[in-house]
Structures are given as structure tokens and as C-alpha cells.
Amino acid sequence: MSVLKVVVVGNGMVGHHFVTTLAKKDLDVEIIVLGEEPRIAYDRVHLSEVFAGREASDLALASLDTYAELGITTRLGDPVVSLDRETKVVVTQSGARFNYDMLVLATGSYPFVPQVPGADHPRCLEYRTIEDLEAIKSAALGSKRGVVVGGGLLGLECANALQNLGLDTHVVEFAPGLMSVQLDAPGSQQLRTRIEGLGITVHTSKNTTNIKSVGSKSLRMEFADDSSLNTDLIVFSAGIRPRDELAKASDLVTGERGGIVINEHCITSDPSIYAIGECALHEGRVYGLVAPGYRMAETAADRIAGGSACFTGADMSTKLKLLGVDVGSIGDAHAQTVGAQVCALSDEQAGTYKKIVISSDGKKLLGAVLIGDCDNYDTLLQYQQNDIALPDTPVSLITPASGTPLLAANALPKTATICSCHNVTKGCIIDAIEAGCGSLADVKANTAASTGCGGCATMLKSLVDDELAARGVVIDKSICEHFPHTRQELFHIAKINSLQSFEDMITHAGTGKGCDICKPAIASIMASLWNDHILKPSLVSQQDTNDTFMANMQKDGTYSVVPRIPGGEITPEKLIVLGEVGKKYDLYTKITGAQRVDLFGAQLHQLPDIWRELTDAGFETGHAYGKALRTVKSCVGSTWCRYGVQDSVGMAILIESRYKGLRAPHKIKSAVSGCTRECAEAQSKDFGVIATENGWNLYVGGNGGMRPRHADLFATDLDDATLIRYIDRYLMFYVRTADRLQRTSTWLDSLEGGLDYLKEVVIDDSLGIAAELEEQMSHLVNTYQCEWKTALGDPEMLKRFRRFVNSDGNDKGVQFVRERGQKRPARDDERDDVIAVAS
Amino acid sequence: MTGVETKPNWYRLCYVDDLVPQSGVCALLERAGEEDQQIAVFYLPEEREQLFALGNYDPVGKAFVLSRGIVGDLQGHLVVASPLYKQHFDLRTGRCLEDQSISVPVYQVRLADDRVEICA
Ligand code: SRM
Ligand SMILES: Cc1cc2nc3c(=O)[nH]c(=O)nc-3n(C[C@H](O)[C@H](O)[C@H](O)COP(=O)(O)OP(=O)(O)OC[C@H]3O[C@@H](n4cnc5c(N)ncnc54)[C@H](O)[C@@H]3O)c2cc1C
Numbered sequence: 001m002s003v004l005k006v007v008v009v010g011n012g013m014v015g016h017h018f019v020t021t022l023a024k025k026d027l028d029v030e031i032i033v034l035g036e037e038p039r040i041a042y043d044r045v046h047l048s049e050v051f052a053g054r055e056a057s058d059l060a061l062a063s064l065d066t067y068a069e070l071g072i073t074t075r076l077g078d079p080v081v082s083l084d085r086e087t088k089v090v091v092t093q094s095g096a097r098f099n100y101d102m103l104v105l106a107t108g109s110y111p112f113v114p115q116v117p118g119a120d121h122p123r124c125l126e127y128r129t130i131e132d133l134e135a136i137k138s139a140a141l142g143s144k145r146g147v148v149v150g151g152g153l154l155g156l157e158c159a160n161a162l163q164n165l166g167l168d169t170h171v172v173e174f175a176p177g178l179m180s181v182q183l184d185a186p187g188s189q190q191l192r193t194r195i196e197g198l199g200i201t202v203h204t205s206k207n208t209t210n211i212k213s214v215g216s217k218s219l220r221m222e223f224a225d226d227s228s229l230n231t232d233l234i235v236f237s238a239g240i241r242p243r244d245e246l247a248k249a250s251d252l253v254t255g256e257r258g259g260i261v262i263n264e265h266c267i268t269s270d271p272s273i274y275a276i277g278e279c280a281l282h283e284g285r286v287y288g289l290v291a292p293g294y295r296m297a298e299t300a301a302d303r304i305a306g307g308s309a310c311f312t313g314a315d316m317s318t319k320l321k322l323l324g325v326d327v328g329s330i331g332d333a334h335a336q337t338v339g340a341q342v343c344a345l346s347d348e349q350a351g352t353y354k355k356i357v358i359s360s361d362g363k364k365l366l367g368a369v370l371i372g373d374c375d376n377y378d379t380l381l382q383y384q385q386n387d388i389a390l391p392d393t394p395v396s397l398i399t400p401a402s403g404t405p406l407l408a409a410n411a412l413p414k415t416a417t418i419c420s421c422h423n424v425t426k427g428c429i430i431d432a433i434e435a436g437c438g439s440l441a442d443v444k445a446n447t448a449a450s451t452g453c454g455g456c457a458t459m460l461k462s463l464v465d466d467e468l469a470a471r472g473v474v475i476d477k478s479i480c481e482h483f484p485h486t487r488q489e490l491f492h493i494a495k496i497n498s499l500q501s502f503e504d505m506i507t508h509a510g511t512g513k514g515c516d517i518c519k520p521a522i523a524s525i526m527a528s529l530w531n532d533h534i535l536k537p538s539l540v541s542q543q544d545t546n547d548t549f550m551a552n553m554q555k556d557g558t559y560s561v562v563p564r565i566p567g568g569e570i571t572p573e574k575l576i577v578l579g580e581v582g583k584k585y586d587l588y589t590k591i592t593g594a595q596r597v598d599l600f601g602a603q604l605h606q607l608p609d610i611w612r613e614l615t616d617a618g619f620e621t622g623h624a625y626g627k628a629l630r631t632v633k634s635c636v637g638s639t640w641c642r643y644g645v646q647d648s649v650g651m652a653i654l655i656e657s658r659y660k661g662l663r664a665p666h667k668i669k670s671a672v673s674g675c676t677r678e679c680a681e682a683q684s685k686d687f688g689v690i691a692t693e694n695g696w697n698l699y700v701g702g703n704g705g706m707r708p709r710h711a712d713l714f715a716t717d718l719d720d721a722t723l724i725r726y727i728d729r730y731l732m733f734y735v736r737t738a739d740r741l742q743r744t745s746t747w748l749d750s751l752e753g754g755l756d757y758l759k760e761v762v763i764d765d766s767l768g769i770a771a772e773l774e775e776q777m778s779h780l781v782n783t784y785q786c787e788w789k790t791a792l793g794d795p796e797m798l799k800r801f802r803r804f805v806n807s808d809g810n811d812k813g814v815q816f817v818r819e820r821g822q823k824r825p826a827r828d829d830e831r832d833d834v835i836a837v838a839s
Numbered sequence: 840m841t842g843v844e845t846k847p848n849w850y851r852l853c854y855v856d857d858l859v860p861q862s863g864v865c866a867l868l869e870r871a872g873e874e875d876q877q878i879a880v881f882y883l884p885e886e887r888e889q890l891f892a893l894g895n896y897d898p899v900g901k902a903f904v905l906s907r908g909i910v911g912d913l914q915g916h917l918v919v920a921s922p923l924y925k926q927h928f929d930l931r932t933g934r935c936l937e938d939q940s941i942s943v944p945v946y947q948v949r950l951a952d953d954r955v956e957i958c959a
């Protein structure tokens with residue numbers, strides 16, 4: 001018999017899952033994939049992470065090489081334009097013809113754009129592909145406001161993305177509430193409050209009737225209620241429509257509202273044609289999630305291989321991936337099952353809403369809605385999916401601190417689905433561990449669990465940890481493949497054995513040559529212990545690039561220069577020096593978010609010259625490049641302010657001068673406010689100080705950044721000396737015991753015993769190490785040197801500050817353009833009309 | 840002047856003194872009639888080859904920076920980690936460990952007395 005020829009139209013997530021599943025079956029098939037997009041299948045679910053800094057190329061689900069190894073023929077960037085069912089041939093746009101024995105349509109869907117006049121304006125965009133994302137990014141440049149039309153799951157994710165791009169973001173929704181498919185009215189209202197709390201403006205019950213252009217770059221949306229909204233760009237995310245155009249043109253049966261009709265074998269009205277993923281219509285339903293698509297792909301692959309798999313519908317439980325807003329919807333969220341009972345808890349003060357839907361006999365969980373707190377999502381999902389008997393008072397599942405333990409992984413039956421994206425059960429995971437998987441990473445690679453939406457990550461980790469522990473496996477906490485130790489252990493090994501360099505460390509406690517994880521971690525430990533100059537020959541090759549050149553590398557390979565401005569206080573003379581240096585070297589100049597000045601766009605060879613001028617004028621390095629003390633912000637305090645009760649500027653300068661140069665597991669920031677109005681934002685810092693009538697209140701463990709955390713009040717009404725003593729101990733204890741790249745906020749949260757324990761160690765000296773901690777700190781304070789000043793006096797250290805070791809030629813990779821009177825790196829599309837090549 | 844041709848296709852780049860042990864530097868290959876090329880030269884004295892040369896351009900970060908990355912080994916490969924987004928490039932093959940479809944040019948490189956020469 002000749003080889004079975006399977007042609008797949010569409011190389012999206014589901015098409016990809018299908019071809020890899022089929023290729024791995026031991027079958028005599030020829031697989032041909034025809035894709036419209038110019039790149040190989042990628043992880044659309046995580047598209048938004050590109051806005052948060054992830055590279056689009058990281059999203060790829062495969063490479064042409066892996067496809068070739070699986071024997072798959074791939075043709076990308078060339079969509080199929082016609083299908084002849086009689087002769088069993090498909091033809092692509094470029095005219096290539098492929099005949100098939102079996103055809104699989106995996107063409108996905110497209111974003112629905114309502115028929116509104118003006119919706120075809122070039123500043124009206126969609127959000128589905130990497131190209132869409134690039135278009136949104138470039139439209140956002142120079143824009144102030146962005147509107148997302150659609151308040152569903154995708155629309156809100158898109159709104160989050162626009163906000164990440166720095167736009168004043170608005171969501172316009174036709175329905176009266178957000179996420180109306182998944183949430184009930186109170187849930188939707190609570191979500192709205194949360195979303196608005198993020199600074200996103202929400203407009204509901206708005207029917208857009210017209211979009212007008214205003215000038216060249218702006219739009220005006222008009223609504224049926226005569227209101228209007230001006231914006232610079234619009235992204236439509238108002239639902240999806242299946243791409244069934246090939247099916248329609250060849251008279252396959254499609255649904256009234258679109259979608260290629262399939263049966264439970266995923267076969268269309270033509271027995272040689274399958275349809276899977278978002279283009280398929282199963283029992284009147286199009287599934288807009290990836291997990292059901294994967295189930296269809298597995299069903300189709302199994303059928304083609306002669307199996308008897310069936311697709312019987314799928315679970316639509318979801319979690320929203322928005323940063324800062326926890327939203328979960330499970331099963332029958334609207335309580336539509338006959339006789340269903342509802343328990344709901346709404347806590348407006350905490351901003352949470354939780355609801356469970358229970359079967360009429362009170363025994364089973366049918367659905368749930370969670371807003372503001374998704375901690376119980378995994379547990380509830382397991383109850384619902386595995387029909388686990390509910391406790392006597394089911395409401396205890398959602399009441400805060402009720403003492404009901406979360407459903408532990410070990411309480412689940414083996415048939416429980418842990419990862420619904422990849423349909424991995426607890427049994428599969430145990431099998432993988434039995435077969436030799438010895439770590440979370442192994443289990444993920446082997447079963448694909450937790451490589452989809454990530455919603456199951458916590459549950460998976462605890463299951464794997466439990467199972468490994470039950471087998472006597474010690475959970476691997478090594479920092480990397482070169483050292484079987486945690487950072488804390490390495491710190492102690494170095495200290496006890498007086499190890500002075502990376503070579504000493506690896507000979508003593510590691511293997512191999514090291515890498516970009518362990519080298520900088522150890523360099524930081526060396527600095528915290530011995531405080532030698534970071535460019536010392538035995539230390540220099542382990543430093544992070546930024547430390548190596550004592551400056552922060554920018555996206556184009558140039559550097560920024562940040563001199564220290566303790567407490568943010570600066571004389572006019574010194575400000576003039578900064579201006580003059582900026583002007584002389586043509587540096588982009590900006591006030592930073594931490595009360596100092598950053599000078600950008602310096603090239604490697606210019607750094608010593610720039611720093612010579614700065615140090616001559618009395619500036620010191622600001623360690624903006626180091627995992628070290630950054631700044632101590634201040635407010636103007638009692639010296640000028642009518643409310644100030646202490647000299648906050650003086651204290652900020654004292655603190656910054658004391659801890660400058662202190663290297664730590666991560667950067668450390670501080671601030672001092674002169675009164676309780678807190679203008680210096682001390683409660684968002686690793687340690688913050690707020691003046692009181694009687695002295696100072698000390699706060700610890702605050703963080704801005706990605707996961708903001710308010711600092712905890714640690715001690716009150718301290719005098720200057722006690723304040724400094726507590727900070728010494730606190731910081732040194734952190735330096736000793738935190739993980740690599742762990743800020744004080746997460747360190748404090750992970751400390752067993754938490755804040756109380758920390759107080760015992762620092763204030764009551766419960767471990768008897770307070771004197772040692774203070775001594776270590778005073779060693780560091782006494783051995784401080786301005787790294788730049790020292791380096792400038794040492795020709796050997798400066799040797800590396802050369803663009804090229806053998807030439808004074810220009811770096812043609814560095815190109816600038818001018819904007820608002822200053823230079824900035826040229827974007828890719830500007831590279832041809834540059835004003836100057838850096839010299 | 841750099842890029843003096845010693846034997847066919849072998850060019851002098853710099854002196855061994857210009858190199859930094861366990862680390863990289865960038866040298867410019869200037870040849871008449873050709874576009875200048877930035878070469879990242881890594882010096883690992885205890886390895887058999889001692890010298891490694893890659894193109895200095897980081898195709899992921901899109902900037903000329905590879906010479907400024909940290910050198911080490913991962914899963915048996917000698918690698919440099921890009922200082923921008925930390926992808927690892929194999930010093931012997933130029934392959935990116937994180938994405939098989941990406942690689943950077945690799946050059947043969949040797950020591951002739953106190954000079955570093957590459958074949959380009
Ligand atoms: C320049 C500056 C932005 C500005 O133009 O204002 C800045 C710039 C950078 N920040 Fe920042 N941050 C700057 C203030 C802040 C602040 C505000 C503050 O310090 O008061 C925060 C929030 C406060 C906090 O850290 O808790 C901040 C939170 C971050 C974070 C997130 C940290 C976190 O715990 O989530 C990162 C990423 C990281 O460190 O891993 C980051 C990382 C960076 C890096 C280093 C990103 C990078 O790797 O290239 C940027 C390069 C700096 C450079 O080249 O000089 N930056 N960054 C600010 C420099 C302040 C200074 O004078 O030193
Ligand atoms: C921003 C975003 C976030 C999302 N978040 C989630 C989430 O959190 N959880 C979740 O479960 N789902 C999520 N989804 C949905 C998920 O991405 C889809 O369910 C999934 O991608 C569907 O896979 P598919 O293969 O059916 O369609 P697609 O991935 O769209 O692939 C279809 C492919 O077929 C191609 N094609 C179409 N017509 C032709 C033709 N004639 N010839 C050749 N090729 C053709 C298309 O160009 C496309 O590449 C999200 C989607 C987006 C856009």
C-alpha cells in the first residue's frame with residue numbers, strides 16, 4: 001500500500017499539536033504542513049508577554065529542524081487559496097498544488113471587527129499574530145491614548161498590554177459588564193473595580209456607531225448614546241470568527257454563524273477532511289481556548305492512525321493572565337444547571353468576590369467564580385473536574401482563613417487532570433516520575449504539563465515535590481549545574497573557608513567552568529564578604545557585563561552613566577557639571593525615577609573620560625549597574641517643609657553615604673520621609689524611614705517594580721544610633737541568607753516565621769549574631785572605595801574600555817537619531833536616515 | 840593597521856596582550872574593499888584551542904555586544920552568554936543553545952607568535 005498523504009492547512013497552535021502528535025505515532029504517513037503566517041507555529045497564548053519584554057522568537061513551539069527530523073514537509077508564508085474535494089487537491093497562493101489522502105483544516109479564527117464606518121482606518125488594529133503585535137507597538141509610539149473594543153478575556157489582556165506600552169488605556173464594551181461570558185453580574189462589577197484600580201478606564205453598554213479621523217494620528221469614536229471618546233489608536237478584540245472560507249467555498253457543511261461542522265471524530269461532512277481547533281464547530285460550539293483544540297488534534301491523529309478516540313466537548317474553565325488582577329471562572333459559572341445552588345461571598349473592602357455553584361444534592365461542585373483572589377482556583381477546579389465529594393459546609397472552600405486546607409495534590413485520585421491544556425493526569429505525572437524524571441523540569445519536558453497557560457503550575461510543583469519526596473529524592477535547589485548548593489550555602493562555604501575567588505569556589509565546591517548564573521552570584525558574595533575592587537584580575541571575568549564596565553548596557557550596546565546624588569540633594573554647581581558633561585559628550589539626559597540624573601548613549605571608550613570629569617568635580621559612582629545599594633530618596637523635610645518633624649534630607653544622606661557600595665543578592669533601595677505624609681515613598685522601599693515627633697519609624701521589605709509590596713513597620717520612635725544599628729543588622733542578615741536575585745520583599749515573605757522572626761533576630765538578637773552582623777557591616781563601610789575613582793588610577797583596569805582592541809574605527813552598529821532636542825538610538829526602520837554615526 | 844594578510848585568508852587581528860583571560864574582547868577586521876567586521880575574540884588559556892572567535896553581533900538583542908558576555912560551560916558546551924538577553928552561544932559552533940535556528944558566524948583563529956590571526 002502506498003504511504004498515506006496527510007496535508008494540514010494552518011500551522012497555528014492546534015495544527016502544530018496535530019502534526020507532532022501524528023508524526024510521533026509509528027505510522028507510514030507523509031505529512032505536509034501549509035501555513036499562512038511567515039513563521040513556524042508559536043505560542044499565541046503567551047503573545048502578550050512580548051509586550052512585557054519577552055522576545056517574539058522565544059514563543060516558537062518548534063523549529064524547521066525539529067519538523068524536518070520528524071519527517072514533516074513545511075511550507076510557510078503561502079496560504080492555501082483553494083480546495084478541490086473531487087480531485088483531492090489544495091492549491092496555495094503561489095500556485096503550488098498538493099494532493100492529499102486526508103486533509104486537516106486547522107485554520108483557526110480571526111478577530112471579529114464590528115461593521116462600523118471608519119473601522120478600516122489604519123490606526124484601527126487587531127490582536128492575534130506577532131505581526132499584529134508589532135503593528136500595535138509601532139502605532140503606540142508617540143500615542144497617548146489607546147482603546148480596546150471588547151471587554152472579554154482577550155480584550156482585557158490586550159488592555160493590559162496597551163497599558164504596558166504606556167498608553168492611557170480605555171476599554172469599550174457593548175454588554176453591560178466585563179467578561180460577561182464567564183462572570184455573573186456581581187463578579188463582573190468587582191472585576192471592573194479592580195481593572196479601574198489599575199488605571200484603566202472602563203466604558204460599558206457602549207455601542208460604537210462611527211469612527212472618524214481627527215488629524216493624521218487621532219480618532220474619535222462616536223457611540224449610540226451620543227457620547228464620544230477621542231483616542232490615538234483602537235484595537236478590536238470583540239470576539240473571534242472561525243476561518244471557514246475554504247470550507248465554505250468547497251461546500252463543506254458550516255454553521256449558520258460560521259465554523260466547520262465536525263462530529264465527535266473531528267471529521268467534517270467530507271470523510272477525508274478533518275477540522276480541528278478554532279475553525280471547527282462541535283455541537284454548535286466554537287472553542288476559543290487552546291486546550292479543547294489540543295483534544296481535537298489528538299482525536300484526529302488517533303483516528304487517522306486507526307484508533308477510536310472521541311472528542312466529547314471540553315472544559316471552559318479559565319484564569320485571566322493579567323498581572324495584578326486575579327480572575328478565575330470554572331465550569332457552570334452562571335448556575336444554569338437545574339437545581340443548582342449558589343454560595344457567594346463579596347468583600348468590597350478586600351476587593352474580592354467568590355462564588356461557588358453546587359449541585360442540588362449539595363454533593364458536587366458545578367462551577368465557581370473568583371475575583372481578586374484565585375488562591376483556591378486549583379482546588380476548586382479539582383473538585384469540579386473529578387466530582388470529588390464536597391465538605392459538609394461547602395462555603396468553607398471560599399471563606400478566608402477558615403482553616404480548611406487546600407486540596408493537597410496527594411488527596412487527588414490518579415485520574416485527576418492536573419494540566420487541562422495538555423490533558424495530563426496525576427497518573428501520567430506519577431508514571432513519568434516512575435520512568436525516571438527526577439525534577440520538575442524533567443516532568444514538564446516529558447509530559448508537557450504546565451507548558452500551556454501555566455494555570456496548573458502551583459499544583460504541578462507541589463505534586464512533583466510530594467512524589468519525589470515520597471521516593472526519598474532530595475529536591476534540587478542548586479543555583480546551576482556547576483554548584484550543588486543554594487546561594488546561602490555558597491555564602492557560608494566562602495566565609496568559613498575564606499575563599500577569595502571564583503576559582504577557589506569552584507575547586508572547593510563545584511564542577512565545570514561556571515556560567516552566567518553562578519559567576520555573578522559568586523562575584524557578589526565575594527564583594528559582600530571581602531569588598532575587593534570588582535575589576536581585580538581574579539574577579540573581573542565573573543562580573544555581570546554591567547559590573548565589568550561599571551555602567552548599564554543599553555539596548556544598542558552603549559552605556560548609561562549614573563553618578564551618585566546622595567538623598568537627591570545637589571548643588572547648582574554640580575548640576576551645571578552634569579549639564580556640561582552631557583553636552584560635551586552629547587549624552588541623552590534624563591531625570592530618573594530615583595532622584596538622580598542618568599546620562600545615556602556613552603560608548604565603551606568614552607566611559608573613562610566621562611568619569612574622569614565627573615570624579616574631578618566630586619561625583620562618585622552611583623552603582624546603578626550593581627546589585628547593590630542604589631539610592632536613598634528623600635523629601636525636603638523639616639528644613640523647609642511646614643509639616644516636617646525631622647531632617648529627612650540629612651538622614652537620607654547619612655544612610656546613603658553609609659551603605660553606598662554595599663553589594664547584595666539584589667539591588668537595595670531606601671527613602672526617608674520627614675513626616676507621615678510620606679512624600680519620599682519610603683514604604684515602597686527595601687527599607688524606609690519615616691520621621692516621627694520622637695525619632696524615626698523603620699519599615700522593611702517594601703518593593704516597587706513588578707510586584708509591589710508595602711513595607712512592614714519594623715520598629716518605632718528610634719533614635720539615630722539605634723536606627724542605624726537595626727539597619728546594619730537587617731541588611732547584613734539579608735545579604736547572608738537571601739537567594740540569588742531575591743529582593744528583600746520576597747525574602748521576607750519566604751522567611752520562616754516572617755516579620756516576627758526578623759524582629760527577634762534583629763532587635764532581640766535571638767541568634768546571637770547581632771555583633772557579628774554589625775562588625776561585617778562596619779568592615780564593608782570602612783573598605784568602601786569609589787570603584788570608578790580607583791579604576792581611573794589603574795591603567796590595567798582601563799585596558800578593557802576600548803571599543804576595539806586593535807582599532808579606533810567607528811562602531812557602525814551604533815546609530816543615533818535626534819528627538820526632542822536629544823539623541824536616541826535609531827530604530828531598525830530608521831537605520832538608513834541617521835543623523836550621525838557615533839564617533 | 841589591522842587586517843594585514845599573512846597567508847591567503849589569514850589576517851592579523853591584534854596582540855595576545857590585548858586579550859583578557861576567561862573573557863572576551865572585540866577586534867575590528869579591516870580589509871581593503873570590504874565592509875569592516877566586528878569579531879569577538881575569547882581567550883580561555885586552559886582549553887585546548889585557547890582562542891575562539893565569533894561574530895560580535897547578537898542576532899537576538901540586535902547589537903554588537905557578544906564580546907562583552909560572560910564565558911562558561913553549559914551541558915558540555917563552551918558558551919558565551921549574551922549580555923543583553925542572556926542567550927548562550929556555543930564558542931565552537933556559533934549555535935544558540937536556546938534556539939537551534941539561530942547561530943552566529945564562527946572563525947578559525949590562531950596564535951602566530953604574539954599575534955592573534957583569524958581566517959576570514
Ligand atoms: C533609569 C531608571 C528609569 C528612569 O529613567 O527613571 C531605571 C532604569 C532601569 N531599571 Fe529600574 N530604573 C529606575 C528606577 C526604578 C524604580 C524607582 C525607584 O528606584 O525609586 C523602580 C521601582 C522601585 C523598586 O525597585 O522597588 C525600578 C524597578 C526596576 C525593576 C523591578 C524590580 C523589582 O523588584 O520588581 C527592574 C528589573 C530588575 O531589577 O530585575 C529594573 C531595572 C532597570 C534597568 C537596569 C533595566 C536594564 O536591565 O537595563 C534599567 C537600566 C538603567 C540604566 O541604564 O541606567 N528597575 N526602577 C531609574 C533609575 C533610578 C536611579 O537613579 O538609579
Ligand atoms: C492574545 C491571545 C491570548 C490568548 N490567551 C489564551 C489563554 O490564556 N488560554 C487559552 O486557552 N487560549 C488563549 N488564546 C486562544 C488560543 O491562542 C487559540 O485557542 C489557539 O491558538 C487556537 O489554535 P488554532 O491552531 O486553532 O488557531 P491559530 O493558532 O490561530 O492557528 C491557525 C493558523 O492557520 C493559519 N491559516 C488560516 N487560514 C489558512 C490558509 N488558508 N492556509 C494556510 N494557513 C492558514 C493562520 O494564519 C494561523 O497561523 C489566546 C489567543 C490570543 C490571540
Ligand code: SF4
Nearest residue numbers: 052053592593705706
Ligand atoms: S526604565 Fe525601568 S520601567 Fe522603564 S523600560 Fe527600563 S526597566 Fe522598564
Ligand code: FES
Nearest residue numbers: 419421452453454
Ligand atoms: S492547565 Fe494550562 S498549562 Fe497546565
